[in-house]
Amino acid sequence: MPTKTLTIISTYQLSEAEIKTILTSLGLQKSATLLVDNQIDKGIIAGIVIKYNDYYLDLSLKNKLREIVGNLS
Amino acid sequence: MTAQIINFILLLILFKKFVYKPFLQALKNQAKKEQEALAKIEDYENKEKVLYDRKLQLEKDYEEKLKKMYSKMKKETSEAKRQILKEAQSEAEELRRHNLELIEADRNKMFNEVKQESTKIALALSEKALSEIVGRSLQSEIVKEVVKKLPKVKYAN
Numbered sequence: 001m002p003t004k005t006l007t008i009i010s011t012y013q014l015s016e017a018e019i020k021t022i023l024t025s026l027g028l029q030k031s032a033t034l035l036v037d038n039q040i041d042k043g044i045i046a047g048i049v050i051k052y053n054d055y056y057l058d059l060s061l062k063n064k065l066r067e068i069v070g071n072l073s
Numbered sequence: 074m075t076a077q078i079i080n081f082i083l084l085l086i087l088f089k090k091f092v093y094k095p096f097l098q099a100l101k102n103q104a105k106k107e108q109e110a111l112a113k114i115e116d117y118e119n120k121e122k123v124l125y126d127r128k129l130q131l132e133k134d135y136e137e138k139l140k141k142m143y144s145k146m147k148k149e150t151s152e153a154k155r156q157i158l159k160e161a162q163s164e165a166e167e168l169r170r171h172n173l174e175l176i177e178a179d180r181n182k183m184f185n186e187v188k189q190e191s192t193k194i195a196l197a198l199s200e201k202a203l204s205e206i207v208g209r210s211l212q213s214e215i216v217k218e219v220v221k222k223l224p225k226v227k228y229a230n
Contacts, residue, residue, distance in 0.1 A: 011212050018216060025223035045200060046207045046215040059219045061207065062200060069196050 002035035009039045009049035009060075026052065 008014060008022060019036055028034060041049075044060035207215070 010216060012209060014216065018220060021220045022223065025220065025225060027225070042204065045203045046212045047219050048216055057224075059223075061203060061215065065199055065203070066196065069192055069199075072192075 001032070003033045004053070005035045005037055007037045007039060007049075007051040009041050009044060009051075011040065011042050011044060011046055013040065014038050014048075022048070022050065026050070026055075028052075 006023070006026070006028065008019065014022075019038065020030070023030060023036070030036070044062045045065070046061040047059045047064070049060050049063075050057040
């Protein structure tokens, strides 16, 4: 029974290898208590958004674009 | 002849005693009165002259006072006028400055609004364009690059 959820938002269904690399980077391992939820959102254009507990990392192209525009204005 | 001389002398004595002396005295009195009257007239004339001079002096003083008052009033009026003018100019300048500030604030507000709208439009267009440009393979490449650059964090399951 999973007790924790790792949400990864991307524009396409990530491969097992990609998910594994992400888990490794976060110091996590696939287990029965961890649910990996790969959500698809084409609105982020490209890249990924990671949510885990209170950890939130937006590495999407949309967010990058907004950062650039925000800095320009 | 002797009697005539005596009569004449007697007449002369009587004339001198009862006519000439009183007449002379009356003339003297008259002359004295005339002198006194003249003296009084002169005195009055002198007093009149003094009064006239005093009147002239008073008129002159009065005229000078009037001139001074007029000059002072004119100066005060001029000063008040200048003060009012200065205050009016100051108020006008303040109003102008305030209006310029309002115009400047409105202009800045409008500029910021236009800038924000332009940014929103540019962002929306960019997102739309990138969504269409970035294909599946490029999305995959971007994910690979992003994953490589992921910060190393230690989370326990």
